[in-house]
Amino acid sequence: RLHGYRAFSSKVAPKNYAFAFDIDGVLIKGKRTIPEAKRAIRMLNGDNAHGRHVPFVLLTNGGGVTEQAKAEQISNMLDVEISPDQVILSHSPMQALVEQYKNKNVLVVGGKDRECFHVAKKYGFNHVFIPDDIHHWQASVWPFRHPSRDSISPDAASLDFSKIPFGAVMVFHDSRDWGRDIQIMLDAICAENGVVGTQKGDCKVQEVPVYFSNTDIIWSTEFPVPRLAQGSFKMALENVYHTLTGTNLQSTSYGKPYPTTYAYAERVIERINDGKKPSRIYAVGDNPAADIKGANNYGWTSVLVRTGVFQEPGNSPHFPAHSVCQHVEEAVEWVLQQEE
Ligand code: G3P
Ligand code: MG
Structure with a gap:
């Protein structure tokens, strides 16, 4: 089911990790919400076996509105509270x-x-x-x-x-x-x-x-x-x-896959994580050339999902992700398994 190619250490993983989710093709498709996205975000908001809250940001190449407007749009579509501080748009x-x-x-x-x-x-x-x-x-x-x-x-x-x-x-x-x-x-x-x-x-x-x-x-x-x-x-x-x-x-x-955007995103993640730098950042995306390439180059852990641009079996041949999952809920489950 999973096509991870990097073996993670079996030693106790640090609990200080965070997520950066792509929006289009991972959480929504046009006006439609990807159903697994609601459950995935709820899991990070404490609805998991450990009751742990896991910090996350939305890192999208979309834009054309303020961070506040995007936060409202995604909050409504996913039925969860997303703060403008968690939203990084292409132009941010x-x-x-x-x-x-x-x-x-x-x-x-x-x-x-x-x-x-x-x-x-x-x-x-x-x-x-x-x-x-x-x-x-x-x-x-x-x-x-x-x-x-x-x-x-x-x-x-x-x-x-x-x-x-x-x-x-x-x-x-x-x-x-x-x-x-x-x-x-x-x-x-x-x-x-x-x-x-x-x-x-x-x-x-x-x-x-x-x-x-x-x-x-x-x-x-x-x-x-x-x-x-x-x-x-x-x-x-x-x-x-x-x-x-x-x-x-x-x-x-600017935007993914450029390092300026990842440097900006790391500052945002640190800010929402009480000033602490997470030891690992998981990027969940659907576009190998943007989400996976950018995350791999910046030293993040990349998870490719099959709900958007990428639909093929196996991994992306040009920009292979650390792991490939069917959808964002499976991606979150996989990460929680690695980390918890
Ligand atoms: O215009 C939006 C698009 O190119 C990608 O958005 O959320 O998949 O990075 P996203
Ligand atoms: Mg996308």
């Missing part, structure tokens, strides 16, 4: 960029309506704009549709983007309109001093830095086949940029 570690960009104009891409605008403001970025703002300014920026009515902000109408130089472009979540957003990102990246509507020669020297919060190529929803994720959007942008300029787009990425 990007708060480290606030110091550098708080007084610069930042173009924040992705997500629904103005949600990511609010997330970025909450993090402390003071001058945040979204592609819809630019589209409102001049409809000819993307003539194939009108800007969405939902996103109209009171001040968007009066903005003059010919006077607003962008200091950075940050993708916080999946684009809702790849064509329009690739166009507007290129406008900002290739512009003279980051002012859209100006073009800096052949755009060979990239002046405006670009950040991505998630490089997953695919993710798991209730649809039977995985869906394209933010990493696919990144590839599309890179391909167009390379075709137009003959050079590679430079960017920095």
Whole structure:
């Protein structure tokens, strides 16, 4: 049933361990809750043979909302109390960029309506704009549709983007309109001093830095086949940029599998664990290229489940996990057996 390849010591394992759960494909699939997830989380909240509470965080490459909103959503879906302190979204570690960009104009891409605008403001970025703002300014920026009515902000109408130089472009979540957003990102990246509507020669020297919060190529929803994720959007942008300029787009990425995200997650885990650093962190995930690769590289113990992106028998050939389980409840049981 289990395909663990690392033998754990039979000596008494330290009790100071913690979990980091992926969300999509492990706890939920789109609007549907994975039934075993409720039982798995209840076990960690003390409903186990030892009555022990085991600290855990949710470590997702999803986002587009505040940590608070995600905590509420998952609490409702799983019927358990999850605190915002336990939620790490793809863009949570990007708060480290606030110091550098708080007084610069930042173009924040992705997500629904103005949600990511609010997330970025909450993090402390003071001058945040979204592609819809630019589209409102001049409809000819993307003539194939009108800007969405939902996103109209009171001040968007009066903005003059010919006077607003962008200091950075940050993708916080999946684009809702790849064509329009690739166009507007290129406008900002290739512009003279980051002012859209100006073009800096052949755009060979990239002046405006670009950040991505998630490089997953695919993710798991209730649809039977995985869906394209933010990493696919990144590839599309890179391909167009390379075709137009003959050079590679430079960017920095956050989220799993990048070590910045794991370092951030360890600080969060320590905080919720009364300042103690756990001796072992178990990462439960469904995407080998993100969850398993990232956990293995950072020295965590990885558990791959078959409820999301990964569905095959055996282990992932490219990024083998320490253990493979059918679902998250089995994963928690396996860990408790190792540790208790
Ligand atoms: O956009 C969400 C996705 O790429 C993955 O979310 O929870 O599986 O890391 P998660
Ligand atoms: Mg997942």
